[in-house]
Amino acid sequence: MLRAEIDSAILRAGGIPDGTIVAGGDQACDPHERGFGPLYADSLIILDVFPRDAKTGYFGDMTRTVLRGRASEAQRKLWETVKAGQALALKRIKAGVDGMTIHKAIQEFFARRGFPTEIRKGRRVGFFHGTGHGLGLEIHEHPRLQKVTLKDRQVLTVEPGLVLSRTGRSAPGRRGFGYENGLQNSVAVSQAVGNLIERVVLSVASEVPFGDQPSMQSAAREADFLA
Numbered sequence: 001m002l003r004a005e006i007d008s009a010i011l012r013a014g015g016i017p018d019g020t021i022v023a024g025g026d027q028a029c030d031p032h033e034r035g036f037g038p039l040y041a042d043s044l045i046i047l048d049v050f051p052r053d054a055k056t057g058y059f060g061d062m063t064r065t066v067l068r069g070r071a072s073e074a075q076r077k078l079w080e081t082v083k084a085g086q087a088l089a090l091k092r093i094k095a096g097v098d099g100m101t102i103h104k105a106i107q108e109f110f111a112r113r114g115f116p117t118e119i120r121k122g123r124r125v126g127f128f129h130g131t132g133h134g135l136g137l138e139i140h141e142h143p144r145l146q147k148v149t150l151k152d153r154q155v156l157t158v159e160p161g162l163v164l165s166r167t168g169r170s171a172p173g174r175r176g177f178g179y180e181n182g183l184q185n186s187v188a189v190s191q192a193v194g195n196l197i198e199r200v201v202l203s204v205a206s207e208v209p210f211g212d213q214p215s216m217q218s219a220a221r222e223a224d225f226l227a
Helices: 002-012 025-029 073-092 099-112
Strands: 021-024 044-049 062-067 118-120 123-125 141-144 155-158 161-166 177-182 185-188
Touching: 002 021, 002 044, 021 025, 025 044, 044 073, 062 073, 073 099, 073 155, 073 161, 073 185, 123 161
Parallel strands: none
Antiparallel strands: 021 044, 044 062, 118 123, 155 185, 161 177
C-alpha cells in the first residue's frame, strides 16, 4: 500500500516509478530487497525512490529512513549519525577532490560514533557499500564517487548508510530485526561546494521521521500498514 502511494505521487508529478523500495526490519538490511508484508511499529523503514522524468528520461535517486511510532535512543543515534555523515560528505564534494578521501572520512566518523565497519560473526556491518554513484539516463552511471577525482558538472548521489543486523533468538517467539539507515540526495559537483539538486517532498513520509505527534504515539504495535 505504501509503495503504491509513492508510485502514484511520482506519476502525478509527471514521472515514472521504477523499482521503489519500501522495506522494514530484517528486510532493510538487504539493499536489493524491495520489501513485502507488514511494516511494524517502532521499526526503521527504508524508502528508496527512483523516479524517472517522463519527458527527458533522466533519473532521480532518493533514500529516506522513517519510523512509525516512537524512536528509541539507539535508533535516534543511528539516524542522526548517518545524517551527520552525509553532511560531512556534502561539505567536501567539489571539483578536484579524491572521492576516496570522502569515503574514508565518513567511515572514520561513523567509527568514532560507535559504528565501525567490520566483520561481526561472519557478516559485514557498518558502512561497507559505496558513498555514491553517477546519475543520469541510467540509475547507476559512472563514476563511483569513491573511485575517482571529482570533476566539475558531474551529477552524483551521496548516500552514506549504516547496516546493522541482529536476530533475537534468545527470546522464544521474538521477531528478529535489522537496520539499514540510509539518507540519500543528489548533488552537482562544482568548483566550490557541491550543490544539492533535489528538492523533493513526499506526502507519505516526513523528512524528519522521529516526531512526537500524538497520532504516532498511539500507533498499534504490530502490522500498522503494508509495504
